[in-house]
Amino acid sequence: MFRFLRGLVLPEAACEEANNSSRYENLFKKLDVNEDGRVDIAELHAGLKALGIPLGRDAEETIFKTGDSNKDGQLDFEEFMQYLKDHEKKMKLAFKSLDKNNDGKIEASEIVQSLKILGINISEQQAEKILKSIDADGTMSVDWNEWRDHFLFNPATDIEEIIRYWKHSTVLDIGDSLTIPDEFTEEEKKSGQWWRQLLSGGVAGAVSRTGTAPLDRLKVMMQVHSSKSNKMNISSGLKQMVKEGGVRSLWRGNGVNVIKIAPETAIKFWAYEQYKKIFANEDGKIGTVERFVSGSLAGATAQTSIYPMEVLKTRLAVGKTGQYSGMFDCAKKIFKREGLKAFYKGYVPNILGIIPYAGIDLAVYEALKTAWLDHYASDSANPGVFVLLGCGTVSSTCGQLASYPLALIRTRMQAQALLEGAPQLNMVGLFQRIIANEGILGLYRGIGPNFMKVLPAVSISYVVYEKMKQNLGLA
Numbered sequence: 335m336f337r338f339l340r341g342l343v344l345p346e347a348a349c350e351e352a353n354n355s356s357r358y359e360n361l362f363k364k365l366d367v368n369e370d371g372r373v374d375i376a377e378l379h380a381g382l383k384a385l386g387i388p389l390g391r392d393a394e395e396t397i398f399k400t401g402d403s404n405k406d407g408q409l410d411f412e413e414f415m416q417y418l419k420d421h422e423k424k425m426k427l428a429f430k431s432l433d434k435n436n437d438g439k440i441e442a443s444e445i446v447q448s449l450k451i452l453g454i455n456i457s458e459q460q461a462e463k464i465l466k467s468i469d470a471d472g473t474m475s476v477d478w479n480e481w482r483d484h485f486l487f488n489p490a491t492d493i494e495e496i497i498r499y500w501k502h503s504t505v506l507d508i509g510d511s512l513t514i515p516d517e518f519t520e521e522e523k524k525s526g527q528w529w530r531q532l533l534s535g536g537v538a539g540a541v542s543r544t545g546t547a548p549l550d551r552l553k554v555m556m557q558v559h560s561s562k563s564n565k566m567n568i569s570s571g572l573k574q575m576v577k578e579g580g581v582r583s584l585w586r587g588n589g590v591n592v593i594k595i596a597p598e599t600a601i602k603f604w605a606y607e608q609y610k611k612i613f614a615n616e617d618g619k620i621g622t623v624e625r626f627v628s629g630s631l632a633g634a635t636a637q638t639s640i641y642p643m644e645v646l647k648t649r650l651a652v653g654k655t656g657q658y659s660g661m662f663d664c665a666k667k668i669f670k671r672e673g674l675k676a677f678y679k680g681y682v683p684n685i686l687g688i689i690p691y692a693g694i695d696l697a698v699y700e701a702l703k704t705a706w707l708d709h710y711a712s713d714s715a716n717p718g719v720f721v722l723l724g725c726g727t728v729s730s731t732c733g734q735l736a737s738y739p740l741a742l743i744r745t746r747m748q749a750q751a752l753l754e755g756a757p758q759l760n761m762v763g764l765f766q767r768i769i770a771n772e773g774i775l776g777l778y779r780g781i782g783p784n785f786m787k788v789l790p791a792v793s794i795s796y797v798v799y800e801k802m803k804q805n806l807g808l809a
Contacts, residue, residue: 358415365414372408382487397487422482429481439475440465459708528603534802536599540592542794546787547591548584551575553787554651556780557745558753568782579655587651590661594643598636606632630692634685641684642677648748672751680747683761687740695733699725727792731785738784739765739777 365373365381373381378394401409401417409417430436434444442461449461468476468484476484543550552571560566566574575583609628614620620628637644646664658664668676702725734741743764750758759767768776 358418359411362411362414372410373414374408378409418486421486425482425485426478428485429478439477440481441475457704457708460704530806531803532599532603534799534806536595537802538795538799539595539599541798542791543591543595544585544588545794546791547588548572548575549783549787550588550591551584551586551651552783553780554587554648554745554749556783557742558652558749560779568786571783583655586653587647587649590643590647590650593661594640594647598640601639602632602636605635626692626696630689633688633692637684637688638681641681644684645677645679645748648745649752652749652752668751676751679750680744680761683740683743683747687737687744690740691733691737693733694736695729697729698732699729702728723792723796727789730788730792734781734784734788738781742777742779743768 362373363369364384365377367377367380375394375398378397382394397417398407398409400420401413403413403416429440432440432444432448434447442458442465445461445464446458462474465474465476468480470480470483552568552575555571555575556566560571572584579586606628609631610620610625613624613628642665645668646661649664649668650658650661653664658667665677703722706721706725743761746764747759747761750756757763765777772779
């Protein structure tokens with residue numbers, strides 16, 4: 335798309351200085367749809383989209399906020415030209431910071447070297463794929479004109495924000511995965527883009543959980559009730575739940591599961607920012623290992639804060655029809671009969687399960703994505719939606735396999751008080767009891783429906799997330 339833009343309105347470097355004004359004027363005319371000599375936000379949005387450069391509402395607002403010197407809500411040609419001139423100066427500094435040998439071109443080795451200084455390790459093959467996304471003449475190096483044309487309307491102002499752009503648009507491998515909370519630049523925080531992304535993720539999670547709630551409740555029922563003597567499979571479990579409480583009972587406990595998304599996301603985001611500050615080096619940079627540790631600790635912090643809601647979800651899911659009138663009634667009865675400590679039953683195996691899940695999910699996701707980029711990506715560093723969904727599904731499945739026994743122990747500890755005549759065992763006691771009575775396979779009761787919900791959950795989340803981003807101006 336940037337080659338298209340370059341061909342239309344950006345002449346070659348040889349006459350760049352002489353034609354700057356003409357170049358800006360040609361581009362301005364393409365954006366000024368109604369030919370009134372001014373470009374408003376709607377025209378900018380439509381014009382950039384027509385040129386194949388959809389930035390998203392926040393980026394477009396950033397351009398207006400920076401360029402609209404008289405604050406009239408429109409850009410005249412002088413303001414437009416001044417914004418591009420100032421922006422090109424910033425892009426020139428970023429270009430020079432990457433051009434280590436000062437030969438006027440950026441090569442793959444220079445990208446690897448520059449990112450290594452910032453604590454980000456990538457292979458030369460991945461750096462070449464980044465270059466291909468910018469390289470307009472096929473030389474496998476990027477000169478100033480190609481760099482300027484590619485970032486002409488990207489509101490990034492320095493090399494760190496450009497790296498952020500590469501991370502989002504070309505799936506740069508810097509050690510992030512679904513287990514690590516979102517990171518946002520200062521500009522994204524100031525513009526409000528951070529809360530729009532979190533809101534999009536929260537709504538996507540709510541819809542996804544609701545869509546797969548019957549499988550989630552079935553998993554909990556099989557974890558708690560299934561045994562050698564009481565065999566419960568997917569079909570019999572679903573029939574049993576419908577017979578006991580009707581079709582509506584398949585969603586029992588889903589309300590709590592949805593409600594806890596907001597506080598968990600907010601706490602995880604806040605905690606992640608704090609932990610990153612603790613582990614950052616003197617320059618404020620943070621590496622892959624530190625990012626993973628910060629993310630895991632943030633997850634543990636969030637889980638600690640909202641864990642009572644996890645207990646409520648399990649109790650509601652396992653409870654019989656009419657046993658609880660709702661979440662608050664459930665909480666009141668638990669507190670009255672078992673005391674405050676009941677809201678943290680199963681906490682230890684839950685926290686212990688975060689590290690193997692997050693670590694394996696992260697490692698497998700990055701390994702699969704890197705393998706695809708190294709072996710199958712021909713001219714782009716972007717694997718595409720379906721490849722990423724596949725990597726995420728496989729990595730999540732591997733993470734669940736490793737941490738599932740701890741998840742099962744957690745669920746049984748949360749529900750023990752509801753099982754008449756069952757001893758109230760601790761984590762070690764439950765492990766020993768399950769191994770003795772059911773064998774190793776007993777630690778994986780309910781994993782069938784758990785696996786069944788992974789793909790639809792990921793797919794629903796992605797579709798809703800993208801729709802929400804479009805509606806909130808982030809697409």
